[in-house]
Amino acid sequence: MEKQEVSVKEVLEIFIRYPIYDIDNAEVNNKIQKLIDNLGKSEKICKNYSVISKTIYSLNEIDFANLKIFFGIESEDHFSQFSNSSPLGSKGKDNLQHFWRHVVLSCYQRQYIDSITKDVNENVSKASEIMENIEVELNKANDNIETVGKKFKTVTQKANQAENKVNGIYSEFVGILGVFTALSFALMGSVQVFGNILKNIDTPTMGNIGYVLIVGGIYLILIYLIIMTLFIGMKKVFDNKNSKYKFNWIFTLCIVTVSITLIILGIRLV
Incomplete structure (x- = not known):
């Protein structure tokens, strides 16, 4: 299990670095094509959904953005192009299709989680600001109450003095x-x-x-x-x-x- 997890990480790291390279470089494209051909032959890696999700969820923002570029979530789908060019049979392409589908699904799930987390953080920040404003207003109200209390005490003392x-x-x-x-x-x-x-x-x-x-x-x-x-x-x-x-x-x-x-x-x- 540990070996499969490392293999998934290595494969995804190569896909992540692909947008950094020159995508028109024939040597790079040949290496990527061979990697995808070998990936299609490994059903355990392609269908190891838990490890794929775990790896994608743990990526930093930059690597996650590059991964989305390679799998066509926000641009041209490079993975599908290499997959369609693969000489693999139906089973190999089915494995690649499963791998692509789960990577894309995990990316969308992470985007949704990040969006929810961002909204929650924004709401928490707004709530904190509101609480700070309320605290400031309460402090002002307390100061006003203390001032009124002091004035009332002074007026009461003067009234008592006048009465005396x-x-x-x-x-x-x-x-x-x-x-x-x-x-x-x-x-x-x-x-x-x-x-x-x-x-x-x-x-x-x-x-x-x-x-x-x-x-x-x-x-x-x-x-x-x-x-x-x-x-x-x-x-x-x-x-x-x-x-x-x-x-x-x-x-x-x-x-x-x-x-x-x-x-x-x-x-x-x-």
């Missing part, structure tokens, strides 16, 4: 109203109380002054508690975590100290 400012303005405004309201209630109450106390005092004595100091100390604490209660109540209404409406313990200590001092002085004077 508005809430702060509302809080401060209500706080101011609360301060004036608390002071108004406290002052009206304290003025009325002190007015009633002083109204009942005809002649100021140390006891009366002490009594006034005791009442003043108590009302000082009450006024402070009322004002801070209003502030803390506003904090609960707005539920603002940044609100600073809470007891200032240092100031509260000062108020309590002053109130206690007034009460103690008042008690001593009484």
